[in-house]
Amino acid sequence: xxxxxxxxxxxxxxxxxxxxxxxxxxxxxxxxxxxxxxxxxxxxxxxxxxxxxxxxxxxxxxxxxxxxxxxxxxxxxxxxxxxxxxxxxxxxxxxxxxxxxxxxxxxxxxxxxxxxxxxxxxxxxxxxxxxxxxxxxxxxxxxxxxxxxxxxxxxxxxxxxxxxxxxxxxxxxxxxxxxxxxxxxxxxxxxxxxxxxxxxxxxxxxxxxxxxxxxxxxxxxxxxxxxxxxxxxxxxxxxxxxxxxxxxxxxxxxxxxxxxxxxxxxxxxxxxxxxxxxxxxxxxxxxxxxxxxxxxxxxxxxxxxxxxxxxxxxxxxxx
Amino acid sequence: xxxxxxxxxxxxxxxxxxxxxxxxxxxxxxxxxxxxxxxxxxxxxxxxxxxxxxxxxxxxxxxxxxxxxxxxxxxxxxxxxxxxxxxxxxxxxxxxxxxxxxxxxxxxxxxxxxxxxxxxxxxxxxxxxxxxxxxxxxxxxxxxxxxxxxxxxxxxxxxxxxxxxxxxxxxxxxxxxxxxxxxxxxxxxxxxxxxxxxxxxxxxxxxxxxxxxxxxxxxxxxxxxxxxxxxxxxxxxxxxxxxxxxxxxxxxxxxxxxxxxxxxxxxxxxxxxxxxxxxxxxxxxxxxxxxxxxxxxxxxxxxxxxxxxxxxxxxxxxx
Numbered sequence: 001x002x003x004x005x006x007x008x009x010x011x012x013x014x015x016x017x018x019x020x021x022x023x024x025x026x027x028x029x030x031x032x033x034x035x036x037x038x039x040x041x042x043x044x045x046x047x048x049x050x051x052x053x054x055x056x057x058x059x060x061x062x063x064x065x066x067x068x069x070x071x072x073x074x075x076x077x078x079x080x081x082x083x084x085x086x087x088x089x090x091x092x093x094x095x096x097x098x099x100x101x102x103x104x105x106x107x108x109x110x111x112x113x114x115x116x117x118x119x120x121x122x123x124x125x126x127x128x129x130x131x132x133x134x135x136x137x138x139x140x141x142x143x144x145x146x147x148x149x150x151x152x153x154x155x156x157x158x159x160x161x162x163x164x165x166x167x168x169x170x171x172x173x174x175x176x177x178x179x180x181x182x183x184x185x186x187x188x189x190x191x192x193x194x195x196x197x198x199x200x201x202x203x204x205x206x207x208x209x210x211x212x213x214x215x216x217x218x219x220x221x222x223x224x225x226x227x228x229x230x231x232x233x234x235x236x237x238x239x240x241x242x243x244x245x246x247x248x249x250x251x252x253x254x255x256x257x258x259x260x261x262x263x264x265x266x267x268x269x270x271x272x273x274x275x276x277x278x279x280x281x282x283x284x285x286x287x288x289x290x291x292x293x294x295x296x297x298x299x300x301x302x303x304x305x306x307x308x309x310x311x312x313x314x315x316x317x318x319x
Numbered sequence: 320x321x322x323x324x325x326x327x328x329x330x331x332x333x334x335x336x337x338x339x340x341x342x343x344x345x346x347x348x349x350x351x352x353x354x355x356x357x358x359x360x361x362x363x364x365x366x367x368x369x370x371x372x373x374x375x376x377x378x379x380x381x382x383x384x385x386x387x388x389x390x391x392x393x394x395x396x397x398x399x400x401x402x403x404x405x406x407x408x409x410x411x412x413x414x415x416x417x418x419x420x421x422x423x424x425x426x427x428x429x430x431x432x433x434x435x436x437x438x439x440x441x442x443x444x445x446x447x448x449x450x451x452x453x454x455x456x457x458x459x460x461x462x463x464x465x466x467x468x469x470x471x472x473x474x475x476x477x478x479x480x481x482x483x484x485x486x487x488x489x490x491x492x493x494x495x496x497x498x499x500x501x502x503x504x505x506x507x508x509x510x511x512x513x514x515x516x517x518x519x520x521x522x523x524x525x526x527x528x529x530x531x532x533x534x535x536x537x538x539x540x541x542x543x544x545x546x547x548x549x550x551x552x553x554x555x556x557x558x559x560x561x562x563x564x565x566x567x568x569x570x571x572x573x574x575x576x577x578x579x580x581x582x583x584x585x586x587x588x589x590x591x592x593x594x595x596x597x598x599x600x601x602x603x604x605x606x607x608x609x610x611x612x613x614x615x616x617x618x619x620x621x622x623x624x625x626x627x628x629x630x631x632x633x634x635x636x637x638x
Contacts, residue, residue: 030364031471036402036542037368037464039471045349046365048446049356050411050461054453083355092369094459127367134373140413140459142369145356152350152358223355 007106007133008099015103016131022110024117026125028089028146038127040090043146047086051076055137063186064201066105069139070112071202076225077143078121079267082210083223085153086145088121093141096134106131112202120207150214153271157219158239160297162272165218165281167209167289169199170228171255174263176200195254205267206288213271216281221271227262229302229309231270236300239272245293245304252290262312326425326452327418334422335450341429343436345444347408347465357446359409362465366405370395374456382505383520385424388458389431390521395544396462397440398586401529402542404472405464407440412460415453425450431521439526469533472590476538477558481591483612484537484600486528488518489547490574493582495519514573524586525607532590535600540590546581548621548628550589555619558591564612564623571609581631 007015020033031039053059053073064072074091081088093113097106117124176196179189190197198204213221220239224231232243253260272295273281282289293304302309326334339352350358372378372392383391393410400407412432416425436443495515498508509516517523532540539558543550551562572579591614592600601608612623621628 031403031473035471035473036399036540037366037405037462037471039403039405039466040365040367042361042363042365044361046359046361046463047356048359048409048411048461048463050413050447050449050459052413052415052449052451052457052459054415054451054457056454057452080355084350084358086356086358090367092367092461094369094371096371096373096455096457128369130369130371132371132373133376134455134457135375136415136453136455136457138371138373138415138453138455138457138459140369140371140457142367142411142461143356144365144367144463147358152354152356154350154354221355 005103006100007097010103012131015106016129018103019106019110020129022107022114023126024114026090026127027123029125029127033128040127043089044149045147047081047084047145047147047152048142049077049080050142051080052138052140061137063180066109067112068202070109071116073139073141074113074116075120075203075205075267077141078207079205079223081143081145082207083221083269084145085150085210085214085218085221086147087211088124088143088145088207090124090127090144091141092128093126094130096132096136096138098137099133116204119204153214153218153221155220155222155235155238158235158241158272158295159219160241160295161275162219162295163275163278163291164243164293164295165271165273165289166268166292167206167285168266168268170253170266170268171259171263172196172199173203173265174259175255200265203267206269209269209285209288212284213269213281216273216284217277218271218273221269224266224268224270225264227264229261230311232302233311236302240300242296242298242300243293243302244296244306247304249290249292261309324422325419326416329422331450334425335448337422338425338429339448341426341433342445343433345409345446346442348444348446352447359446362408363468364466366400366403366464366466366471367461368396368399369461370399371457371459380456382499385428386431387521389428390435392458392460393432393435394439394522394524394586396460397526398524398542400462400464401526402540402588403464404469404529404533404537404540405466406530407443407462407464407526409443409446409463410460411447412445413449415451415455415457417456418452435523438523472533472537472540474539474541474554474557477554477560477591477614478538479560479614479616480594481538481614482594482597482610483562483614484590484592484608485587485611486525486604486608487585487587489572489585489587490578490582491515491518492522492584493578494574519584522586525588528588528604528607531603532588532600535592535603536596537590537592540588543585543587543589544583546583548580549630551621552630555621559619561615561617561619562612562621563615563625566623568609568611569623580628
């Protein structure tokens with residue numbers, strides 16, 4: 001086989017075999033890919049999430065490489081598991097690709113997915129997969145996590161007096177998208193704005209912080225995917241509290257305030273923690289974590305310095 | 320909202336909420352849909368499988384209704400879990416649909432998926448989902464199962480002297496596809512050939528038989544999805560044995576021999592069981608199960624009455 005092999009000529013089975021060989025095995029896998037199902041070792045309660053990316057609505061192949069997509073699909077799913085306070089254990093990935101996709105592109109996807117797993121969740125592997133030809137490039141991922149005996153951290157547990165902690169970057173991914181939409185060629189932007197491009201095209205998130213925050217007593221947590229304000233409203237409503245952000249803290253991020261508040265796909269973790277846990281959270285999580293505000297009693301809303309913020313954010317259906 | 324609401328106008332969130340309300344909750348769900356991840360109760364080892372159906376390669380919207388697709392995506396995934404000897408516990412479903420898909424179509428999908436679960440795996444529910452607009456209708460499902468302390472039943476455990484048992488129908492789905500490809504309108508075929516149409520478009524399989532066969536000592540098992548012969552070769556190779564089918568048993572199915580041997584998407588369970596377990600298997604599984612041959616020592620191949628069968632079957636990439 002050569003680097004120019006395409007699915008059309010190689011066939012699904014042969015291509016899939018070559019990809020699976022490049023994917024990290026999961027520590028938890030008792031039976032890996034190749035039978036009707038994979039089998040994972042028994043653990044505690046299982047967190048499970050699924051997320052699908054479609055060409056057009058979720059990514060553009062003139063912006064994203066297959067390596068970018070391999071990274072991004074892993075990160076978006078790992079952070080949803082982490083946001084429950086779980087330790088990720090395994091992924092399954094179903095790919096739909098054009099018939100003239102090269103096996104090399106699929107290998108780049110697999111290598112990037114493996115590298116993203118090694119960086120964010122060592123020991124986690126891809127235990128199952130599916131490869132089909134489709135007129136629309138599609139990446140469907142399901143991720144599992146082990147709660148290791150802890151209760152899941154829901155959106156509904158924030159209490160007045162808690163501190164709001166964000167772990168990860170805010171606004172960079174939104175800036176990346178904004179720059180791409182302005183029309184500068186992606187390759188130029190990768191040179192001039194590498195952090196924004198990585199944040200949007202191939203994000204890496206502090207996944208292990210999810211289980212750490214749970215162990216440290218986080219009362220609520222979610223993955224910031226639709227913008228800090230819109231996701232803040234979700235916590236505010238579910239917990240029946242007001243989230244008040246500190247303007248100086250928001251200004252400390254490396255992106256304009258508009259993107260920090262309303263940019264999408266940050267994949268940072270937004271958690272609330274009891275006031276007496278803040279010091280330990282900051283010392284254990286290091287520079288990834290910042291206190292960005294406090295939980296207040298009152299009508300469910302999101303404010304900064306007490307001033308209401310407009311409820312809007314990232315909605316792919318209104319673009 | 321009315322029956323004519325479309326995703327384009329209603330929006331993803333509202334449409335998703337209406338679908339989730341129609342889906343059966345899972346007995347195993349500690350946290351259902353609505354947070355970053357769902358959470359399942361702790362169990363034994365977890366079987367996990369994923370399968371995606373794309374419009375064009377896997378189904379045609381001029382043949383299949385959304386209700387058909389709801390049934391089919393549930394059955395194809397449940398049988399992969401069952402084929403490991405596991406009891407299914409939960410599904411996640413990610414849908415990509417055209418923007419002018421009606422909410423009513425999605426509700427028909429959800430109702431059919433719930434009915435298929437109730438029929439084949441009571442207590443199993445949909446714990447997570449994702450709804451996006453895509454130019455290609457896409458259904459990505461991941462299913463989980465609990466091995467309940469048993470070892471997984473692999474393809475590699477068949478031993479000379481075992482009996483070959485098939486649980487479920489053979490050939491009907493292949494006949495259904497053949498009839499559709501001949502060009503008769505699907506609505507006519509639904510009247511004239513209801514069993515073939517159901518087997519191809521909206522299959523129902525003996526899912527509970529997977530765990531039963533495992534309890535009764537099945538030495539190998541798989542889900543017949545690519546045709547009896549092609550899947551038989553998989554068991555023969557993995558177990559290093561010859562599978563010999565009994566011609567009279569194959570003739571007992573309600574489809575021409577060609578479809579029984581080479582038709583795809585049967586979703587029957589093909590298991591090997593020790594000779595001394597056959598009587599109990601047949602008495603416990605009833606008329607769903609038939610003994611169709613025996614496992615013999617020798618080079619990995621598939622024969623009928625000792626005569627080699629050609630290794631071919633269902634490969635969507637060569638159509």
